[in-house]
Amino acid sequence: MRYYQLAGSDGRRLAVDDGDGIADLTAMKPTLETFGDLVGAATITDVGADEVADRLAADAPRLEETTLEEATVPVDAGEVWAAGVTYEISEAAREEESTMPEMYLDVYDNERPEIFFKATPSRTVGPSEAVGIRADSEWDVPEPELGIVLAGEEIVGYTIGNDMSSRSIEGENPLYLPQAKVYDRCCSLGPCVRSAESIADPHDLEMWMEIRRGEETLYEDATNTGEMARTVEELADYYTKHNTVPEQSVLLTGTSLVPENEFTLREGDIVEIGIESIGTLSNPVTQV
Incomplete structure (x- = not known):
């Protein structure tokens, strides 16, 4: 899976390309705004990040491909x-x-x-x-x-x-x-x-x-x-x-x-x- 950090007018969002389009993970879990948030959630639940994202993406709203024009640095690397x-x-x-x-x-x-x-x-x-x-x-x-x-x-x-x-x-x-x-x-x-x-x-x-x-x-x-x-x-x-x-x-x-x-x-x-x-x-x- 490919993860994008978006910076739009409505704030930061985390999106995933799961092969079927672009899913808005933040819309499903507002606390997931970054890739680091997703990795942290996966660690707490003791499963892989892709498994967490896959569960959320199943019901997440889909974004237009043009939304990826809002992509910023994809990981908050210290x-x-x-x-x-x-x-x-x-x-x-x-x-x-x-x-x-x-x-x-x-x-x-x-x-x-x-x-x-x-x-x-x-x-x-x-x-x-x-x-x-x-x-x-x-x-x-x-x-x-x-x-x-x-x-x-x-x-x-x-x-x-x-x-x-x-x-x-x-x-x-x-x-x-x-x-x-x-x-x-x-x-x-x-x-x-x-x-x-x-x-x-x-x-x-x-x-x-x-x-x-x-x-x-x-x-x-x-x-x-x-x-x-x-x-x-x-x-x-x-x-x-x-x-x-x-x-x-x-x-x-x-x-x-x-x-x-x-x-x-x-x-x-x-x-x-x-x-x-x-x-x-x-x-x-x-x-x-």
């Missing part, structure tokens, strides 16, 4: 973290941009993955909202990633993430990584959360990205999450171990779709990221 150098091409790209390329090869081959802080709620945007490129950066790219949605230490779903990055700042010195990664509008999530129980294998999902400037397509390519050198369970374990994590969080899992070195984003570009079984996340680009 923090967003990210994993790096989890695909071979990502490792190669980071080596090319860096003044210390051996660091990235060491991480790719090492048992311990790179896990870094990415965004707070105030720095995270949802579908159709603008993602940011830094005004003090000369080389900026989107990074399309499968996002793991966690409730505490438990994987409860998956979403799409765009880990916006300044390659010029990060490449100048690896110690500048926080500035290259964490800034206003540095992350987008959406358009929904696909429940973990309804994803047969998160390591076998087609992922694609398209970047447009006006009528021109500047970049278009696809990959598969099966190319990841690590599992989602392994990455989640390293993120949560010895760490006090929020009630809800998202961990991005790295990318293998990297535009050519000559490419940089400009204000007004449109970035579209799709992942099989989840959907498509689209964002315009603005300078911050």
Whole structure:
């Protein structure tokens, strides 16, 4: 099932696409306004989130598809973290941009993955909202990633993430990584959360990205999450171990779709990221 958090004129609502249309879960249970509310209810009743939603959806009013235009960030993640150098091409790209390329090869081959802080709620945007490129950066790219949605230490779903990055700042010195990664509008999530129980294998999902400037397509390519050198369970374990994590969080899992070195984003570009079984996340680009 796909869960959407909607922000309409009548307040926040939680909707589910159960395969037969869009059901308004909040109309059935006003206390269910977010995906986190649903996960909490499922925990109390000791059943899966999909089972709770399925029971409510049976009698819930149906919403028009156009209602999904009101979709916002699909999960109230207290923090967003990210994993790096989890695909071979990502490792190669980071080596090319860096003044210390051996660091990235060491991480790719090492048992311990790179896990870094990415965004707070105030720095995270949802579908159709603008993602940011830094005004003090000369080389900026989107990074399309499968996002793991966690409730505490438990994987409860998956979403799409765009880990916006300044390659010029990060490449100048690896110690500048926080500035290259964490800034206003540095992350987008959406358009929904696909429940973990309804994803047969998160390591076998087609992922694609398209970047447009006006009528021109500047970049278009696809990959598969099966190319990841690590599992989602392994990455989640390293993120949560010895760490006090929020009630809800998202961990991005790295990318293998990297535009050519000559490419940089400009204000007004449109970035579209799709992942099989989840959907498509689209964002315009603005300078911050």
